[in-house]
Amino acid sequence: MKSMTGFARKEIETPFLKGSLTIKSYNNRYLEISVYLPPYLAMLESRLRDAVSEVVIHGKVEAALRIREVSDPPRVQVDAAAVTEVASALRAAAEAAGIREPVRISDILAFDGVVSFERNIDADAAWEALRGPVSACLAEFDEERRREGLATRRDIEKKLSVIEASVGIVQDEAPAIEAAIRGNLSARFREVLGSQVDENRVLQEVASYLARHTINEEIVRLRSHIAAFRGALDVPGCGKKLDFLCQEMNREANTIGSKNILPRVGEAVVSLKDAIENVREQIRNVE
Numbered sequence: 238m239k240s241m242t243g244f245a246r247k248e249i250e251t252p253f254l255k256g257s258l259t260i261k262s263y264n265n266r267y268l269e270i271s272v273y274l275p276p277y278l279a280m281l282e283s284r285l286r287d288a289v290s291e292v293v294i295h296g297k298v299e300a301a302l303r304i305r306e307v308s309d310p311p312r313v314q315v316d317a318a319a320v321t322e323v324a325s326a327l328r329a330a331a332e333a334a335g336i337r338e339p340v341r342i343s344d345i346l347a348f349d350g351v352v353s354f355e356r357n358i359d360a361d362a363a364w365e366a367l368r369g370p371v372s373a374c375l376a377e378f379d380e381e382r383r384r385e386g387l388a389t390r391r392d393i394e395k396k397l398s399v400i401e402a403s404v405g406i407v408q409d410e411a412p413a414i415e416a417a418i419r420g421n422l423s424a425r426f427r428e429v430l431g432s433q434v435d436e437n438r439v440l441q442e443v444a445s446y447l448a449r450h451t452i453n454e455e456i457v458r459l460r461s462h463i464a465a466f467r468g469a470l471d472v473p474g475c476g477k478k479l480d481f482l483c484q485e486m487n488r489e490a491n492t493i494g495s496k497n498i499l500p501r502v503g504e505a506v507v508s509l510k511d512a513i514e515n516v517r518e519q520i521r522n523v524e
Contacts, residue, residue, distance in 0.1 A: 238386040238387070238389065238390045238470055238471070238475065238523060238524075239379070239382040239383050239385075239386040239473075239523070239524045240382045240383075240385035240386040240389060240522050240523065240524065241262060241263065241264045241265065241295060241296035241382070241476070241522055241523065241524050242262055242263055242264065242296075242382070242385065242522060243260075243261065243262050243378050243379070243381040243382035243385065244259075244260070244261045244262075244378070244381060245259070245260050245261075245374050245375070245377040245378035245381060246258070246259045246260075246374070247370050247373055247374035247377065248370075249367070249370045251366045251367075251370070252308060252366075253307070253308050253309075253362065253363065253366035254304055254306060254307045254308065254363070254366060254367075255304070255305050255306040256302060256303050256304035256305050256306070257302075257303050257305075258300070258301070258302050258303075258367075258370060258371060258374045259299075259300070259301045259303075260289070260298065260299070260300045260301075260374055260375065260378045261298070261299050261378075262293065262296045262297060262298040262299070262378075262382070263296065263297045264296065264297070264521060264522055265295065265296050265297035266295065267295065268290065268293060268294060268295055268296065268298075269296075269297045269298070270286050270289050270290065270293075270298045270300070271297075271298070271299045271300070272285050272286055272289075272300050272301075272302075273299070273300070273301040273302065274302050275302070275303075275304050277355070277356040277358050278302065278304070278358060278363060280358075280360045281360060281363060281364055281367070284364050285300055285302070285367075285371065286300075288371055288372070288375060289375065292375050292378070292379050293524070294473065294474040294524050295474060295476060295477075295524045296524060302367075307356065307358075309356060309357070309358065311354055311355060311356045312353075312354075312355045312356070312357060313352065313353070313354055313355075314352070314353045314355075315351070315352055316350060316351055316352070316353070319348070319350055319351050320345055320351055323345050323348050323351060324340050324345055327340045327344055327345070328340055382524070385522075386523065386524070389519050389522060389523060390470060392519055393470075393516055393519050393520070394470075396512045396513075396515050396516045396519075397463065397466065397467065397512075397516070399508060399509075399512040400463060400486070400509055400512045400513060400516075401463060402508075403505045403506070403508045403509035403512065404456060404459050404460060404463070404505075404509065406501065406502070406505040407452065407456060407493060407502055407505050407506065407509070408456050410499055410501055410502045410505075411451075411452055411453060411456065413499060414452065414496070414497060414498060414499055414502065415451065417498055417499065418498065421498075451496075452492075452493050452496050452497070455489045455492050455493050455496075456493075458485070458489050459486060459489045459490070462482050462485050462486045462489070463486070465482055466479060466482045466483075466486075469482065473524075474524055475523065475524075476520055476523035476524050479516075479520045479523060480517065480520050480521075483513055483516055483517045483520065486513050487510060487513050487514075487517075490506055490509045490510050490513065491510075493506055494506040494510075
């Protein structure tokens, strides 16, 4: 089990480049990867995205690469014709405005296209330099998610014990519920019909009512869901399945509550539903 939240940062020191890689993730129903790279390394986005997707199944992931130094010097080019035209236009504007100030280089550089800055980076060479640091950062990121997932699992297993104990109480009291229903119905028949009561008819009606209000099926399904839940804890990307099983457990708990007539069972159902809701809260952070 892994958490959907995690963080890792790795310094990059290679002969080709120096910088840092940061990877962090948040809860999200689907896998959503955002990659932030310097413009001259944009061609590596798909490779970094693929590397992240091999580790993460669900969650919103942000991977940011910040470069401080690159060994290959940039190519800086000046468009002489553009410089001449811009300078001429600035002088004309100053003269028209009656301003007697010299044209400064900063004024010229404020115009786009006067100076171009490019880095001719080889994509394969760049990725080869980054492959190791990216793998190391992802390994640290995944380990962080695994540690947090382990803590979440321990808490979930405690809540599962509460759920199982509550189901045990309900199961123990199931015969008492049926006996109470049988006694109440028989008493009402005798209260209404008096000495004219037909015992066979009473037994038929009680049996029919019990068939609709017994909770044995709900108990069996609850235990089946709990067993499936425990089995899914070790499956990668189990978050969605665990959430579905919690919904099903909650459905059975509601049905038991609607059929119950005993205070002790009512208390167990409240404890059961509370534990299920706590588990669902934890599952929202499970991948």
